[in-house]
Amino acid sequence: DIQMTQSPSTLSASVGDKVTITCRASQSISTYLAWYQLKPGKAPKLLIYKASSLQSGVPSRFSGSGSGTEFTLTISSLQPDDFATYYCQQYNTFSEWTFGQGTKVEIK
Amino acid sequence: QVQLQESGPGLVKPSQTLSLTCTVSGGSISSGTYYWSWIRQPAGKGLEWIGRIYTSGSTDYNPSLKSRVTISVDTSKNQFSLKLSSVTAADTAVYYCARTDYGDYEYYFDYWGQGTVVTVSS
Numbered sequence: 001d002i003q004m005t006q007s008p009s010t011l012s013a014s015v016g017d018k019v020t021i022t023c024r025a026s027q028s029i030s031t032y033l034a035w036y037q038l039k040p041g042k043a044p045k046l047l048i049y050k051a052s053s054l055q056s057g058v059p060s061r062f063s064g065s066g067s068g069t070e071f072t073l074t075i076s077s078l079q080p081d082d083f084a085t086y087y088c089q090q091y092n093t094f095s096e097w098t099f100g101q102g103t104k105v106e107i108k
Numbered sequence: 109q110v111q112l113q114e115s116g117p118g119l120v121k122p123s124q125t126l127s128l129t130c131t132v133s134g135g136s137i138s139s140g141t142y143y144w145s146w147i148r149q150p151a152g153k154g155l156e157w158i159g160r161i162y163t164s165g166s167t168d169y170n171p172s173l174k175s176r177v178t179i180s181v182d183t184s185k186n187q188f189s190l191k192l193s194s195v196t197a198a199d200t201a202v203y204y205c206a207r208t209d210y211g212d213y214e215y216y217f218d219y220w221g222q223g224t225v226v227t228v229s230s
Contacts, residue, residue, distance in 0.1 A: 032214070034216035034217070038149075044204065045220075089155075091215035094215065102154050
């Protein structure tokens with residue numbers, strides 16, 4: 001199975017900061033990668049699909065890039081609503097979709 | 109707007125079967141090009157895809173859980189369900205249901221339920 005490794009596990013930042021989260025795949029997944037935002041008690045939210053396509057309704061401060069084995073999620077100017085945990089997901093392997101272990105974005 | 113809502117017991121005894129239902133509103137579960145999945149998140153851990161069902165009723169499961177998982181669909185109720193047998197404390201988690209629109213061959217989850225906590229304990 002394809003392993004997805006996110007870094008860092010936790011990130012402390014302030015409102016207005018630029019934030020970058022990295023996701024690495026154990027083998028090439030082309031651009032078959034999505035990013036999600038999770039908050040306790042709320043439905044997870046799709047942010048990015050196909051590595052860099054912004055889901056409808058998601059603020060433009062979120063962006064994704066990468067292909068092959070290395071991917072990044074960038075928040076250009078962190079807002080109070082963005083403090084959450086972020087997960088990447090690969091869907092290159094149809095028989096088993098896998099996620100990274102998550103990156104928690106905390107208030108500094 | 110499609111909405112998904114999980115329901116089921118919040119407490120299950122070890123060795124018993126965990127049963128959850130996901131009710132879909134705002135659209136028919138049997139129309140369109142959709143997979144319907146279950147995903148879980150144990151406390152302090154990452155997300156794990158459990159399995160999926162097509163509107164035809166065909167299923168695919170995570171190999172690590174395959175021997176214990178059954179996913180089914182009830183199109184008359186616009187619901188799909190999860191059964192996980194022989195549960196242990198390791199199955200304690202938040203369980204989510206989610207939708208994938210495979211029409212463009214991109215298999216991400218575009219709609220999710222808000223999750224339900226299931227604790228395995230005697």
